[in-house]
Amino acid sequence: MSKKSLKLKKVEVSRARVLDAAAHIFRERGFVGTTMRAIAQDAGIEAGSIYYHFKSKDELIGAVLDFGITALQGSVTNAVDKLPKYATPKERIKTAINAHVSAIVKYGDYTLAMRRVFGQVPSNVWRKHVKLREEYGDFWHNLLANAQKQGGLRKDIDLTIARLFLLGGLNWTVEWFKPKKHSLEQIAESFASLILEGMKSK
Amino acid sequence: MSKKSLKLKKVEVSRARVLDAAAHIFRERGFVGTTMRAIAQDAGIEAGSIYYHFKSKDELIGAVLDFGITALQGSVTNAVDKLPKYATPKERIKTAINAHVSAIVKYGDYTLAMRRVFGQVPSNVWRKHVKLREEYGDFWHNLLANAQKQGGLRKDIDLTIARLFLLGGLNWTVEWFKPKKHSLEQIAESFASLILEGMKSK
DNA sequence: GTCTATAGGGAGATAGAC
DNA sequence: GTCTATCTCCCTATAGAC
Numbered sequence: 001m002s003k004k005s006l007k008l009k010k011v012e013v014s015r016a017r018v019l020d021a022a023a024h025i026f027r028e029r030g031f032v033g034t035t036m037r038a039i040a041q042d043a044g045i046e047a048g049s050i051y052y053h054f055k056s057k058d059e060l061i062g063a064v065l066d067f068g069i070t071a072l073q074g075s076v077t078n079a080v081d082k083l084p085k086y087a088t089p090k091e092r093i094k095t096a097i098n099a100h101v102s103a104i105v106k107y108g109d110y111t112l113a114m115r116r117v118f119g120q121v122p123s124n125v126w127r128k129h130v131k132l133r134e135e136y137g138d139f140w141h142n143l144l145a146n147a148q149k150q151g152g153l154r155k156d157i158d159l160t161i162a163r164l165f166l167l168g169g170l171n172w173t174v175e176w177f178k179p180k181k182h183s184l185e186q187i188a189e190s191f192a193s194l195i196l197e198g199m200k201s202k
Numbered sequence: 203m204s205k206k207s208l209k210l211k212k213v214e215v216s217r218a219r220v221l222d223a224a225a226h227i228f229r230e231r232g233f234v235g236t237t238m239r240a241i242a243q244d245a246g247i248e249a250g251s252i253y254y255h256f257k258s259k260d261e262l263i264g265a266v267l268d269f270g271i272t273a274l275q276g277s278v279t280n281a282v283d284k285l286p287k288y289a290t291p292k293e294r295i296k297t298a299i300n301a302h303v304s305a306i307v308k309y310g311d312y313t314l315a316m317r318r319v320f321g322q323v324p325s326n327v328w329r330k331h332v333k334l335r336e337e338y339g340d341f342w343h344n345l346l347a348n349a350q351k352q353g354g355l356r357k358d359i360d361l362t363i364a365r366l367f368l369l370g371g372l373n374w375t376v377e378w379f380k381p382k383k384h385s386l387e388q389i390a391e392s393f394a395s396l397i398l399e400g401m402k403s404k
Numbered sequence: 405g406t407c408t409a410t411a412g413g414g415a416g417a418t419a420g421a422c
Numbered sequence: 423g424t425c426t427a428t429c430t431c432c433c434t435a436t437a438g439a440c
Contacts, residue, residue: 014405030322033234035433049406051435090402116321118377119314120232154403161392162401164378165371172370175320182363190363198400199364200292201356216423238416250418251424259416
């Protein structure tokens with residue numbers, strides 16, 4: 001049986017359910033506040049059974065963190081790569097903003113888990129994970145650097161500060177976004193307009 | 203003896219030391235990850251003694267959260283109020299950005315504690331605190347609304363989205379700011395330029 | 405694969421001495 | 423005001439049955 005079969009094996013389903021449950025509970029209670037019992041209950045099994053899939057709480061949070069950033073990076077790079085070659089730097093940035101905001105909301109449990117456990121995760125786990133985060137930061141840095149090189153962005157802006165400011169503003173969305181109150185497309189559109197055009201009247 | 207005497211009574215000094223220690227540890231470990239024993243050690247006393255000043259861990263985090271947002275709001279409103287009456291909307295916004303960024307770094311333990319314990323604090327404690335946060339949000343909302351009314355900001359921007367985006371970007375600073383690597387003034391200046399003028403080349 | 409039972413370690417909070 | 427001692431509860435992780 002191929003590993004890429006669409007039908008997942010039982011063990012893969014169980015593992016995925018535990019991972020989802022873990023993201024959900026880590027998101028609500030942070031790392032230390034999360035108990036294996038709470039994750040187990042959310043996943044519909046007993047606490048002891050988690051250890052068949054993950055050998056410790058540390059390994060579990062590591063898997064949640066890595067899955068979250070990987071899913072986010074995959075969504076965004078995929079969206080940008082689909083653009084035609086002649087797409088302008090501004091279009092690329094707008095697309096990335098839209099994809100980023102959509103993804104952090106779509107993978108809300110994972111995204112918020114990442115925020116909540118910041119600074120609570122054992123340092124050896126965090127060090128491993130941080131490399132993935134930096135890759136994603138580099139993606140954005142290159143996006144902005146190319147735009148600047150091609151004349152789409154002001155030459156006087158510090159790209160590192162701009163990137164951290166922009167991503168800080170985008171990521172905050174998960175904390176206040178309510179699907180019933182706002183449309184994601186409109187929010188992403190507003191963000192792009194704010195960071196590209198500024199809010200000053202002309 | 204007046205309560206407003208500059209010389210603090212012993213009990214006030216102790217209480218302040220416990221509060222500072224609590225902010226420091228909550229910042230590092232989140233709410234659930236923080237132990238009363240760790241706070242006590244940081245404050246130079248024994249765990250049992252904390253209960254002379256605060257009657258529970260819940261009351262302690264409540265005090266840290268309230269002090270943090272109050273200090274932040276005080277710093278920012280104070281800076282803006284000092285501006286001359288004829289200051290332009292743009293100047294007011296720049297001043298507020300500068301004061302906000304300075305304050306969140308100055309009160310770093312309290313600011314970061316607020317971020318870390320998000321979603322981990324018992325809901326009755328959080329509900330009380332959230333009112334103070336909303337007051338500060340209102341302050342920013344009015345600042346932007348006045349600027350827009352006076353023609354300093356584009357009429358087509360949604361002030362709520364703009365405010366959440368801006369504050370999200372500003373608040374993220376505490377996570378990456380390193381005094382040896384950056385100057386706070388330069389960062390605040392960059393933020394103001396980004397949000398007001400935009401990063402697109404003209 | 406998942407269960408139950410439990411070992412071993414800390415947690416928050418209180419009481420009473422000083 | 424602060425300390426020490428302690429009650430009671432709940433945590434992670436393991437072992438062995440099914």
